[in-house]
Amino acid sequence: MGPVELLHMSVFSQSFSPCGRFLAAGNNYGEIAVFSLSAALSPDATPLSQKPVLRFTGTCTSSYRYSLYWYLYDEDFPSQDNSLVFGGGDNNVHILDLEHGVFKSVLQGHTDYVHCVSVRDREAEILSGGEDGAGVQRQTSFYQDMILAVGEGPSVSHCLLGGEVKAQIPCSPQSLNTLQLNTSSTEHRVLTVGGSSDLIDVFTNLSYRTFSLSF
Template identity: 55%
Template sequence: MGPVELLHMSVFSQSFSPCGRFLAAGNNYGEIAVFSLSAALSPDATALSQKPVLTFTAHEGPVFSLLSTDCHLLSAGNGEISCWSWSDLTKKNVKPLWTKRPNFKSSLEIPEINAMVLNTRDNSLVVGGGDNNIHILDLEHGIFKAVLQGHSDYVHCLSVREREAEILSGGEDGAVRMWDSRTGQSVHCVEIYKYESCARPQYGKWISCLTTDSDWMLCETDVLLPGHDPGCGGGPSLNTLQLNTNSAEHRMLTVGGSSNHIDVFTNLSYRAFSLSF
């Protein structure tokens, strides 16, 4: 890849391997890069240690979302989801195990898939994106079994409350919707921007990230690190943060945005070094 392409690169997505020793990152050119964290954190690390051990083209358009399971890496682009074996990727075998495409209303415009989350309660994959809908993929049978409709604009983020059998979704319409995963019905809708204490009109009403536990929900319109400006990640936009909890030895926070670099924070305070495509 030439210097012009690197200059205009954005990192849209990240996911750590189940063992915590590798990081996968997706960019706007449809590429997935796999980094060895063991090599990057080694006392003998060189500049080459901060480069990918594997780079391959996964989708024709940007890789908007990445998600790891116990043994697989799921990637999402424009209208499609691909599944890769982590074992194969570490051996530099880049053949996908399968590729699935949700049933969109129109074939003229293929919407991007912005978010994916696993629902282990029923072994399904929940995906949301540019058609304003949420699609449920039955992982056991490999078919899309439901479509959740209710958002009036792009869906950007998803979360699952397994104990309560609820799916939460946030979108550009400024709403967080809560769905019963058993019936597919919307059970509650919170329009965050209508609450004065939460409204941030200077940033717009859209919800870009969302997480929850059994008692609390946290959502946000932008992403900032304490003590840092939005430029960390190498550009004016910060797209993705990922915390490695899979390995105590390789515990870190990684941040990607509008550049070909991924900043690594080993103590959640200051940038230790950067990985790069």
């Protein structure tokens, strides 16, 4: 991918692996990249450690955004597998088997692009929301007694539960689309933020950006 494409790249979605050691992210060119957090956070990390360990194009053509959800069925269930669920601009939800690198199924029903997906692991139930129903303008996450929020503008807002903005932490992208808290691993517990850039900011401390992953 050339410098012009990188200049116009936006990251729309992220999902941590169930083990907490990997991060999947989707951009506006229909690409999905998988980053190794264990490598990027290592004391021996190099610039190469902040690049994807796996990168592929989804089933949609370019200029489509993806919503992502990475899940692993419980080992007590016979249908256990390691899958990435994502929706995008083709109005469908796709399930990718990460162990074998093949698409397992396509779920139809939306009439416009899919904003978000989530999975109830034990019931193997996939929930999705799209432009045909309700649009997502901001993304929020709860952390202790705060709400972390992103939207228009280059900062993560730390808000009190009553709505008061306590702090705004600068980020690399000028407009933010997605944030994720990694709660699956205490060793790799980070906040990641993506938006109108090829960079994904990583926070090991919520008060400042530690480094950035890049497509």
